[in-house]
Each structure stands twice: as C-alpha cells, then as structure tokens.
Amino acid sequence: MKRKKKPNFYKPINQSPSMVSPSSSSIRFKRRTLVVLSLFLISLIVILYLTSNNNQKRKFIDDVVPLTDEFHSIEVVNEFPHDPKAFTQGLLYGGDDFLYESTGLYKQSSVRKVDIKTGKVEILQKMSDSHFGEGLTLLDDKIIQVIWLEPSGFIYDRHNLSKIGKFTHGMKDGWGLATDGKVLFGTDGSSSLYHLDPKTFKVLRNDVVRYKGHEVHNLNELEYVNGEVWANIWMSDCIARISQKDGVVLGWIILPELRKRLLKAGSRRIDVLNGIAWDSEKNRLFVTGKWWPKLYEIKLHPMKEQLQAEDVATRCMRKYEFH
Incomplete structure (x- = not known):
C-alpha cells in the first residue's frame, strides 16, 4: 500500500505579477x-x-532699458506739464510721483520739489543771485548740488529743501551729478567723468569718456541707471550710456523727436534737452529740457537702422566752447 504524500503547505509558490492581490x-x-x-x-x-x-x-529690457543694442530711439508714453520758466540743470526721481529739480541762470536758480502729474512746484528753495545752479543727486536724506563755474556746491535736506551745508570738490566746476549709492559721479562740461568721495568730495578717479576711441565732450546732466551712467550731451539731442568702469560709451539714445514735437506745438522759447530722471521701482524714465513746457515719460526701442560713426560724430559729439 502506497502512502499518500501530505501536501506541503510551506512550499513557496512562484507568483506572477498578475497573481498579486488586487488590494x-x-x-x-x-x-x-x-x-x-x-x-x-x-x-x-x-x-x-x-x-x-x-x-x-x-519686458524690462525691451521696453525700458535694452542694454544689448548700441542705438535707441524713443517712444513717448506720457507727457506732463513742466514749468516753462525752469532752466533745468538737474533732475531726479524722489519717489511718490515727484521729482527733485535744480534750475540755473543767475538770479533765477533754485532747487525744487515738483509733482510729476501736475507740474506743480511743491517746495522751492531759491538760491543766491550770485550762484548759477547745476546738477543734483540724492544720497541718503541729502540733496547734493553743484554750481556752475565754481568748485563748490550745496547740501539740502531732502524733506524740506532747507540748506544744511556747503562743500568744495575736485572738479573744475559743476555740471552734472549722480550716484550709485557708493560714489558720486560728476561732470564739468568736458570729456571727464569724475568719481568723487561722497564724504570728502575729493576726486577718486577721472575717466576720459570715449566712443570708439574718440573723446566725447560737453558731458552735462547725469543719471545712474542700472549700472550705467547716462549723460546728456550739451547742445545735442543725445544721451550717452557710459560704463562706470572705464568711461567707455556703451551706446546712444537719440531723441530729436521731442524738440520737434515741441516746436510743432508752437513752443518757440525752448533750449536744449537736459534732465534725466529714473524711477528704479517702476522702471520709468523721464526727460525734459531747459525752458521746456513738458516733461516726458519715455520707453526705449532699438533703432532699426544703425548709425555710422560719422553720423554719431555729427549728432552727438561736436565740441562746443562754453567758458
């Protein structure tokens, strides 16, 4: 008699994946x-x-400050009223839709706080009749301003524009002024871009501004924009974008349309383009000029046709004597 094998309940069973329990x-x-x-x-x-x-x-690069192209034209985004009696020498954005502006001419010079939208002068600090006001900049809570034909300037409280100090500097005289928050940048109407100590106002460095090896003269009002120093070129419709590292011109903004626009509207008593203000929070760029009845908010666009060197020389690099 054969014995029946007992089932091996412990023998492992090779299960296929399809045999895994549904749960x-x-x-x-x-x-x-x-x-x-x-x-x-x-x-x-x-x-x-x-x-x-x-x-x-x-969007920032295309509409506001495209840094990759050499030449830029402009588009007017907004225009605002501007005091037509203001011989604008310096302009900067002060926040909350107002500007600080300095005006020139003997017996007419001033520092003022201006509402952008209305053009109303909110605060005005008149200068001495013997001083010809020039460019200004804002550092901390102080407005710093230079004077034409003098190696000196004044310091004002930004809140009420009361005069709180005077200083001397190492430039021949004062034209433009700007800052990156660490140093001051200044011009005296020549081809020099000065780097000044903001505490002592001594010259730290002096770069000769050049475009393709040629000096760019008559550097005027300044603004610091995203690592570059922008300069109005006196007696021209040009703004030079200058490297703060070595004074080399990186590119040009060409703005003849604004003056033509004013003339077409009947503004005959206008002087040169002068005044750049940059709102770094909202990426807004403002420009105006001496005795201009308008302040313009503009955007930049790469020029379709590139200018030749001789065109730039004719439009932007003529040398004018001023003393």
Missing part, C-alpha cells in the same frame, strides 16, 4: 500616481516661475 496592486498604483503628480506639480511651478521671471526681465 496590494491598487495601493502601489496610488502611491506611484501621487509621486508622479507631485513631481509634475513641482516642475510646473518651477517652470511658471522661471517663465514669469524671464518675461519680466524681457
């Missing part, structure tokens, strides 16, 4: 799905953030 399979599937969805959402958030950031940068 176990479902749990694993749900876990994998959650992991995949989580990774997808994280990736999507990162992509959207980078895209948004790049779009903001692109």
